[in-house]
Amino acid sequence: MAAVSVAAEWELLYNRYYRKPELYSMRWGRMDLSRHRVACAPFGGPIAAIRDDSKIVQLLAESARRKLLIFSSSGQPLASSLWDRSGGRLVGMAWADDLSLLCVVQDGSVYRFDIRAELIGQFSMGSECFEQGIIDCVFWGNGMVCITENYQIFCVPDLKNPKPCKLADPGLDEYPLCVAVIEPQYTMSGNVEVLLGVGDHVLVVDEDGVQQLGVGVGPLQKMAVSQNGKYLATFTHDGRLLVIPTDFSRIIFEFTCESALPPEQLAWCGMDSVLLYWDELLLMVGPSGDPVRYVYDEPLLLIPECDGVRILSNSSLEFLHRVPDSTVSIFQIGSTSPAALLYDALDHFDRRSAKADENLRLIRSSLPEAVEACIDAAGHEFDVSRQRTLLRAASYGRAFCSQFPRERFQEMCKILRVLNAVRNYEIGIPLSIQQYKVLTAPVLIGRLINANHHLVALRFLSTLTLIHEFQGHELTFLFMNLFQEVVIMHWACAKITTSAPIQDVPLLESLLDKLKLCKGISYAAIAAHADNCGRRKLAALLVDHEPRASKQVPLLLSIGEEDTALVKATESGDTDLVYLVVFHIWQKRPPLDFFGTINARPLARDLFVKYVRCYRHEFLKDFFLSTGLTSRCCISFCWKESWDIEKNPMASKGTPLHGPRIKLIEKAQNLFAETKEHLFESKAAEEHAKLLRIQHEIEVSTKQAIFMDSSISDTIRTCIVLGNHRAAMKVRTEFKVSEKRWYWLKAFALSTIRDWDALEKFSKEKRPPGGYKPFVEACIDADEKAEALKYIPKLTEPRERSEAYARIGMAKEAADAASQAKDSELFGRLKLTLAQNAAATSIFDTLRDRLSFQGVY
Incomplete structure (x- = not known):
């Protein structure tokens, strides 16, 4: 009986079953879709509605002022705001991938609203759109196309970075019969392609040019591109439904409708059927066989999804989709598949019938496949009791199938727990399991956060550790911590925004209880939000818990807590932060107040003094005088x-x-x-x-x-050069220049003016305290070898004499002096110095043999 009742809900289209469960009875009260412009986000997203200004308003029925209304998919009111945008009538409205609502008005202005109906941005389609006016627009996930009154086409390929560009001129004299868009991800060029139904053919327009396709196939009244961008469903002027590839190479399928009147809406239902909607009639056409008819007594809105179509009416939301193969194998009337027998075995087991064991023996070899089918069918169900029964069947079969992976069953339980939670009326996100997989868990968490369902998001995060898409990933815990931090931070900001009546201290305590769950959370970011909400005291209390001075100090400055910022900056020891605070206070406060503030902090004071001493020296006097450092x-x-x-x-x-x-x-x-x-x-x-x-x-x-x-030395040397020996002696006496240094200075000064007689006389006054080396060096530097020979023999050290002789090129004398020093290292160095002199080399070789220095070489 259960199988019969389940299958009775299905409709057969060719060889495939379809079902249309009701997801919600709409909770939005007296809403008439026929009198509103409505935009529905995919993946069970929110619904936006605004009264159509082309419709007559019934007197006293509602306010004459238009409102932008936001609902969940269950009709739960989320937000509303007055629509008072200038720029002409509203031309188009749609949700972007990031769940921002785009509203395009006639003058080319595009307004962006968030899920709370608050304006978050706007941009213009350009001067040409402003001058010509927009008459229509088509949207896709992250882009839009606008058509002007002069039939020019403008495109925004990326709504995150809205830069309108003009497509090729289609050369139209009148508005096309129908318009469709092939998304950039499905085109060969990677650019958006706009399909225009013109006459008996279709124009394909992109940035590079215009191409004519499908001559003779039209005129086309309606077009809809499939989810994968490969096929086009069209309705012709003579009432035919055609399915053709987007390159118009052939006609894949043709169906003649009963009426040539074009449908109000044309949409794909997955990839296996097409829906056509006329007033009160919804027709589902498949690749073969008779169509399926649904009759409605209220207006509908078709919302295509990746695996079906959501059908929105004034009173309900339904989901029309193909019945999964696993579900068909279990519940199809007369099915004897292993999965059906396993499901039946559970029923017999519950009734304590021995036939349960008989069924299990029949499918012993196919038991893993039967368990998998029950698990898969449970995932595709929206009815919780049916999910539970299917999972019990799978669990019953798994008890007799030890090789079946245990994780698969647990994974499905976790996913269904998440899906059932978000499908709740209060949340209103009716995702199917296929939609959930396409949307991905992180995006779903983001949507829950934006809708302020923080508790659900946190519970969702707790289940992700066992869901397959995160299993085995080395960054699992990093992702978990990151998302948990995002959820709690968003909750804290929302709490501050909506808690105006609550005092700062009690609100801080409630915030800290949750914020402590994340060790790395940014208290500074939350404090900044509190400051933006006008709660400066709360911001100051929050930022005090921020452990990172680099985030704490700038925020303290922004909320006017300069003294606290200076304390935190100096305690951190970061000179950049200290300078940041010092310069900020310097600009904000009077000089005396500023000087007193930084003088109490030694690090800040020293850094300020160092700065002004180098760059703003005029401030030093005021600072020292004001602080008593006269x-x-x-x-x-x-x-x-x-x-x-x-x-x-x-x-x-x-x-x-x-x-x-x-x-x-x-x-x-x-x-x-x-x-x-x-x-x-x-x-x-x-x-x-x-x-x-x-x-x-x-x-x-x-x-x-x-x-x-x-310098002192330069002064003495200059005096001697000028002949002012008295002044030189005075400087020597005043600064107690040593006698050894005096000899060096005077020797080089006399050699500079080349007064060799005076130099010789000076050398004979008395024995120089440091020897005759200053005289030798002065003569050699002046390139006077003859004068140098007067003093070289007087050098007491053989090493010094040898080096001096070598510098003036006297090899034999240098060698004799080196032999007297008996320094093998000196001997080898001098030989290398005079290596270019062949005679000198011979002399060194002779001395080497004589002195037996063979071991040196």
């Missing part, structure tokens, strides 16, 4: 002003500017001397001032502005 202020500006004078071009020409500069440095030296921690700076400033004063005096006496800002 000495540091004066020191800083003494140095700053002295540097400014140094950079003045006039300061390098012996002008009186040097006097104030020296006084500034002396003033800085006195200030440095007041503190123990600046003893080095004090001594350095003192010596600097002394040197500048002596250099200034020398410049004044010699009338040559070449001494200022040179």
Whole structure:
């Protein structure tokens, strides 16, 4: 009896069964589809309706002001808003893949609404559409095509990045009889193709041009492209239904209807049949045999799905689809398939009949297939009690079939639990199992979140670990945690938006109870949402729980909590964050308030001082004075002003500017001397001032502005070169230049002016403290070998003598000196140095034999 009652609901079309279960009795009250423009989202998505402004409004029946209404598929009201958009009449309305509602008006403006009827964006189809006006539009999942009053076609191939483009000019003089679109994913070029029914043929229009196809097949009154983009269902002017490939190469199927009046709607039902709807009559035509007729006494809207058609009326929502093969094998009248016998065996088992064992013995070899068929049939059922019975049959059979995979049964149970939950009236997403697989679980979770069904989404996530599409995936837990974080974050934001009457502290406690479930959740993002909702105190309380300073500090600044942001930034130790807060407060607050704020934070204070000292030095004085650091202020500006004078071009020409500069440095030296921690700076400033004063005096006496800002050594050397030995001795005495350094400086100075007699006289005054090496080096650098020979023999170290002889090219003397040093390393290095000299090489070879240095080479 159960099999008979189930099969009695089916209709036979050729050799395939179809059924039309009622999914919902609509809960939207007094809704008349015939007086509204309606857009239904696929995959059991929401329904949008707005009163058709071309229809007459009955006086006192409803408000004269139009409203955009959003319902679930069960007719449950979700949202509404007044329609007050300018730009002319509403031309088209449809849902995009991301469940945003697109509304196109006559002037080419496209408005986007979310599922709560809130405007989330808009764009224009361009100036030509604005000037010409739009008269029709066709949508697909992620794109749209508009036709203007001049019969020009404009396309938006990607609604996520709406950039309208103009297609080729079809050259029409009147509006086409019908329009259809082949989506880009199904075309050879990868671009959208627009089919226009014109005369007895069809024009295929894309960006590159216009192609004429199907000559003689028309005129066509209606067209509908199949789900896979390969076939086209058409209704001709003489009442024929034709199914042809989209390349119009042949006619696959032809059916003559009883009326030549074109149907109001034409739609594919899966890939096996086509639906035609006239007023009160729904006709389903298959590839062969008689059609199936359904009679309705109210207007209908056909909503194509991947595996059937949803039929929406004023009072109900039905789903017309092909009966799955597994279901047919079980419930077909007179079926003796293994699955039917297994289902019957369960019935006998429940009635304690011995025939249950007899049925199991009959299908012993086919038991796995029977179990699989029962599980598959349960997945395609919308009736929960029938699902349960089929799964019990599968479980009964699996008890006698140990090799059947246990996971398959568990997986189906989990999927059905999800599908039954989302099919509930309150949620209203009537997905079939095939639609669920095409839509995918992550997209379904996203839709549940957007509809504020957060608890269902979380429960759904808890089942995903055992669903096949996630099993064995190494990123399973990563996906789970990510989606859980998204769900809870969306819930928190929605909670804040809808909890205006609740005080901040109680609301914070309820939020934290759930937010703690996700360790990595962004409290800063939720706090930002609270701030956008005007709840700044709640935002401050939330952001305090954010563990990442990089997200916490910017948000604190945005909500006006600069002091807290400075504390968090300095505690993090991130100098970039500290600078971010410092610059923000610097712009927002008066200088005195700002200086006091950062002075209390050593890290912020030091970073600010470092910055302004390099780039905004004029702020240092105000900062030091306002914070009581008078000495540091004066020191800083003494140095700053002295540097400014140094950079003045006039300061390098012996002008009186040097006097104030020296006084500034002396003033800085006195200030440095007041503190123990600046003893080095004090001594350095003192010596600097002394040197500048002596250099200034020398410049004044010699009338040559070449001494200022040179080093002590350069000053002494320059004085000797100019013959001012008294000034050189004064500098030496004042700065306690050592005697060894003095000999080096004077020797090189005399060699610079090539005063060899004075150099020789200087060498004989007394024995040089560091030896005669300065004289040798000075002569060699001046390329005076003869003068160098006066001093090389006086070098006490044989190594130094050998190297000196080698530098002036005297190989024999260098070799003799090296042999006196008895340094094999030196001997080898000198030989390499003089390797280009054949005579020198011979000398070294001779000495090598004499001194038995064979081991060196």
